[in-house]
Amino acid sequence: MASTDPLKRALKKEGLRYTQQRQSVWDELCATDDHRDAEEIYLAIRQSELHVSRATVYRTIDVLVKNKMVRKLDLGDGRARYEHKMNATHHDHLICIQCGKIEEFVDEVIESRQDEIVKNFGYKLVRHIHQLFIICDECKTP
């Protein structure tokens, strides 16, 4: 069971009610460090005895993303992936275009160059997407 407090805190902050369904979506997201799509979360919850609808999964994820408890990833293949942000530091992703494997990377040099670039334009950086599409070890044909 994932820590329920941040959930209850976020719901209270948004003026929303605490429900079993919302708890189950949050629990399921925290159950792994994977990058799963909404359908996978939905099916995983359905495996348990609890009934949840797709609509509720999407609605709950929205609340979690809005409250920065979950990050939404757009890998460019038409369906969003989600990762919980419990104990996680900022990172970006390497994605294997063959097998879909996702790894994480952090680079302080890149982070500060980004700030620099935006500052030179005179703008304000809100967020960024930085994805390196690669072919991983296992997918390299020898």
Place this chain on the structure above:
Amino acid sequence: MASTDPLKRALKKEGLRYTQQRQSVWDELCATDDHRDAEEIYLAIRQSELHVSRATVYRTIDVLVKNKMVRKLDLGDGRARYEHKMNATHHDHLICIQCGKIEEFVDEVIESRQDEIVKNFGYKLVRHIHQLFIICDECKTP
């Protein structure tokens, strides 16, 4: 009129026929340096006397993207944008989350750090997406 040779060359390479429709899509893409979506390209061609269907616009863009004559951009809002790559050097994008304005940036430091990161993982970099979502001058409320 855009240079027709790269088009004919690409079509020949793919074993495809040269048609008025394909020419018109390529011409329209080369007509501006904007980042337009398929519907905008489609409507722009329709403005002229030539008849093209949406399906043909999408199909032709696919060929052009495959042959690196056009770059497909995913700004995360559910519809792809396209930019021609005639005389263009590599660049990434700054996107205003308020007005949608798109600017381009290049940073050699970031480019080489990317290669470094991928090399350290022992992978092979195929392509990357690097987008800085910002609030531009005009959208900053004073």
Place this chain on the structure above:
DNA sequence: TATATTCTGAGACTCATTCTCAATAAGAAA
């Protein structure tokens, strides 16, 4: 407990993109 309000689920809906397939056009051969 009664009442008001929010949540939920099922399925309808949206919208970009892809697919289907009969009619048309391009290009090779004659």
Place this chain on the structure above:
DNA sequence: TTTCTTATTGAGAATGAGTCTCAGAATATA
């Protein structure tokens, strides 16, 4: 050229992720 083969096209149907609707269920407040 004309014929013949094969690719291309357009109209609209299909797809699929995600959103919306609304009546019934659950929760909170009086």
